[in-house]
Every structure is written in structure tokens, then in C-alpha cells.
Amino acid sequence: MIKKKNLDFLIRIFSGIIHIIIIIFSIEKGDKLFRIMMMLFSFICLTEFLMISNTKIFLKKLVFLLFLIIIIVDIFFVKNGLILYIMGFFYYFLFFSIIQLFNKSSYEEKMINIKNILFGLTYIVVPFFISCYIYSLYGKKMILGIFILIWINDSLSYVVGKKWGKNKISISISPKKSIEGCFGGLLFCIIIGIVLSKIWEEKYWLFFSFIISIFGTIGDLIESTIKRSYGVKNSGIWFPGHGGFFDRLDSFIFVIPIIFVTLLGFYHFFQL
Numbered sequence: 001m002i003k004k005k006n007l008d009f010l011i012r013i014f015s016g017i018i019h020i021i022i023i024i025f026s027i028e029k030g031d032k033l034f035r036i037m038m039m040l041f042s043f044i045c046l047t048e049f050l051m052i053s054n055t056k057i058f059l060k061k062l063v064f065l066l067f068l069i070i071i072i073v074d075i076f077f078v079k080n081g082l083i084l085y086i087m088g089f090f091y092y093f094l095f096f097s098i099i100q101l102f103n104k105s106s107y108e109e110k111m112i113n114i115k116n117i118l119f120g121l122t123y124i125v126v127p128f129f130i131s132c133y134i135y136s137l138y139g140k141k142m143i144l145g146i147f148i149l150i151w152i153n154d155s156l157s158y159v160v161g162k163k164w165g166k167n168k169i170s171i172s173i174s175p176k177k178s179i180e181g182c183f184g185g186l187l188f189c190i191i192i193g194i195v196l197s198k199i200w201e202e203k204y205w206l207f208f209s210f211i212i213s214i215f216g217t218i219g220d221l222i223e224s225t226i227k228r229s230y231g232v233k234n235s236g237i238w239f240p241g242h243g244g245f246f247d248r249l250d251s252f253i254f255v256i257p258i259i260f261v262t263l264l265g266f267y268h269f270f271q272l
């Protein structure tokens with residue numbers, strides 16, 4: 001039993017490191033590769049959500065086909081493909097909704113399907129678009145710092161909670177997430193925020209460390225609530241030790257829009 005837990009922990013670390021390397025590589029190589037990587041992640045997370053929400057397989061295949069076409073066009077034919085993705089998913093939602101009008105499902109099932117895809121597009125896909133805007137507007141350093149703080153909070157919350165966690169936040173929602181783990185993640189996130197403030201000489205990284213730690217935890221709990229509502233433990237099996245990509249990126253998905261709005265406020269009111 002102990003050996004299995006140690007093996008699971010090592011697998012989690014290894015897959016997490018691979019994930020970090022991929023993200024850093026895409027950030028370093030420029031906005032085009034970063035954009036394609038973010039869109040790929042958004043596609044996988046959306047697909048996992050459609051799977052756990054029991055969306056019909058035809059409509060999931062339609063998402064795959066749409067993503068494949070857009071990514072190919074982005075790679076070979078356009079310089080800035082972000083608008084292309086927005087157009088693609090707008091027309092996908094339009095086509096999806098029209099299909100619901102003519103299928104043989106009940107009215108309730110039709111509305112559930114529409115609400116599921118609308119939620120998936122807005123809650124899951126939009127943050128990946130926003131991360132691309134952050135990259136293009138504020139540069140590599142900004143998006144890299146955000147990812148670093150998210151990784152520190154997620155990783156240290158898990159480690160501290162696994163080692164010393166006794167008081168659970170909500171057993172019904174996330175039985176493994178503890179108050180001790182959350183405070184551990186917050187503490188280390190603040191430390192890294194201070195380090196980034198010193199290295200990059202920008203004071204707002206300390207503020208961001210609070211935001212990312214607090215709202216990253218909330219994002220984790222929201223994703224856990226979504227899974228519990230559909231009676232599943234993991235969103236997928238494609239991310240060893242973590243579950244699915246939706247499981248691994250839940251903090252990112254919730255935090256990115258909050259950071260973006262905060263950045264807009266900083267630059268508009270304080271000219272930072």
C-alpha cells in the first residue's frame with residue numbers, strides 16, 4: 001500500500017514536470033506556439049467536460065473536427081489566429097444550438113445540452129483565450145509569473161495537505177483538500193511572490209500571489225463540485241497522477257480572468 005502511494009506520488013511529480021516543461025517551452029517560443037498550446041488544452045478540457053456531462057458523441061466529434069481545422073489554419077495560413085478561434089467557437093455554439101432544435105430529445109434534455117456547451121465554452125475555453133491576450137499585451141514575463149504562482153500554490157497545497165492536513169474544507173466536495181494545505185500553498189505562494197517582486201522589480205507580484213492562491217483554491221473546489229454533480233472522481237485519465245487536464249488546469253481556468261481584470265485595473269488607474 002505504501003509502495004503504491006509512493007509510486008502514485010512519483011507519477012504525479014513526473015507528469016507535472018512534463019506539463020511545466022511544455023508550458024515554459026511554448027511561452028519561450030512565442031505567442032503563436034503558446035496560443036496553439038492553450039487552444040489545444042482548452043479543447044481537451046472542454047472535451048473532458050462534455051464527456052462527464054454525457055453529451056452525445058457526435059457533438060464531441062464535431063468539437064474535435066472544428067479544433068483540428070482551426071489549428072491547421074492557424075499554423076499554416078494566418079499570423080494571428082486568436083480571432084479565428086473565437087469565430088470557430090461562436091459558429092460551433094450556433095450550429096450546436098440549431099441541432100438541438102431538430103433532434104428527438106425532450107425539451108429538458110435539449111436545454112441541458114445547450115446549457116452544458118454554453119458553460120463549457122464560457123467557463124473553460126474563454127480563460128485560455130484570455131491567457132493569450134495577457135501574453136500579447138503584457139509579454140512573456142507576465143504570463144510566466146502567473147503560471148509559476150499557480151504551480152507553486154497547487155503543488156505546495158498538495159504536499160502540505162498530504163503531510164499535515166487534518167482539517168478538511170469540505171469532505172462532500174473535495175475530501176482530500178485541507179485547511180492546512182491551503183495555508184501552506186498560500187504561504188509558499190507569498191514567498192515566491194516576494195521573490196518575483198525582487199527579481200523583476202514589480203511590486204504587484206506580491207498582490208498577485210494572494211489572488212492566485214485564494215482564487216486558485218476556489219477554482220479547484222468549483223471543479224470538484226462540477227465533477228461531484230455528475231458523479232465522477234476525475235475528469236479524465238490523460239494526465240497521470242492528476243486525473244484529467246480539467247483537473248490539472250482548474251486553478252488556471254478560474255484565476256486567469258481575475259488576473260486579467262486586475263491587470264486592466266492596475267494599468268488603467270495606476271499606469272503600472
